[in-house]
Amino acid sequence: MGPIAQISQPERVAIIGAGVIGAAWAARWILCGSDALVYDPGPETERIVTEVADNARHSWERMGLAPVREGSLTIAQSIEEATDEVSLIQESVPESVALKKQVLEQIEKSAPESALIASSTSGLLPSELQEEMRYPERFLVGHPFNPVYLLPMVEVVGGKRTSADSVSSAIQLYETAGMKPLEVRVEIDAFIADRLLEAVWREALWLVNDGVATTEEIDDAIRFGFGLRWAQMGLFENYRIAGGEGGMKHFIQQFGPSLDWPWSKLTNTPDLSDQLVERISSQSDRQSGHLTVRELERIRDNNLVDILLALEGNSWGAGETVAGLRDKVPGSAIPQEK
Known part of the structure; x- marks a missing residue:
């Protein structure tokens, strides 16, 4: 395979699996200006991804982070279509070793050789998931937290065959999306x-x-x-x-x-x-x-936004990642107190 590209702000990312986590990954990336190509065989994929993106957009607007230009959102019809000319492929299918291995095999058949492949798994070991991959050195775990479009933490975990360059590139890439990557140096079930x-x-x-x-x-x-x-x-x-x-x-x-x-x-x-x-x-x-799930999500998100803004005002904790995003998003400004 070719060398892993040094990633700044990716133009295109692929999201494979559009459940709660995958849809929220797509929302974060488009709000950061990257094009997101999403594939999930479920019949409700477009509706779910669109609703999650609307929730994310509402939250970013409340934080004063509404982008001048969003990235495009494409619901792909196949893994091949979703992975075309992308810098990052974020696998977010259900927590099954067998299913993830099957999907990773399909991803490798069509993914650009320079693309990073990350799994959103919340606890499966990357060494096990990469066992049958042709190019395991570019595979790692990028485990986020729900809602991905608001919570900045992402645990980055390499497997036994993951290259140091891939880990470094993944950290840089997630930082362009305003996230706080935490490298888990010791591979362990469920991470930290x-x-x-x-x-x-x-x-x-x-x-x-x-x-x-x-x-x-x-x-x-x-x-x-x-x-x-x-x-x-x-x-x-x-x-x-x-x-x-x-x-x-x-x-x-x-x-x-x-x-x-x-x-x-x-x-x-x-x-x-x-x-x-x-x-x-x-x-x-x-x-x-x-309350419906969407109503609960909106209540949760409104509360999280206010907490993040308070932390930003104190230059503390997760608030520092909001300040970092403000530097990246043209025209953003801290909301005025009502």
């Missing part, structure tokens, strides 16, 4: 962020399973409590503050012993029986069933 999320998810399942709390009560504990802290400062920085003037060492000395107490069940998962699934589903329906 999802290992943390899975721990919270397992404990939440036990709380519902054991009748300790409902889905709404658990969500309230997060959104009225530590979730607000996590939106602007990470785990260790928050705990450093909790340690007072003694810092992290004092915090660990004070609270470290509690790690041996039987407070959690983080090492196993309750049986997802029909009864438990029904309990979770019915509680979730009572909690949020009066």
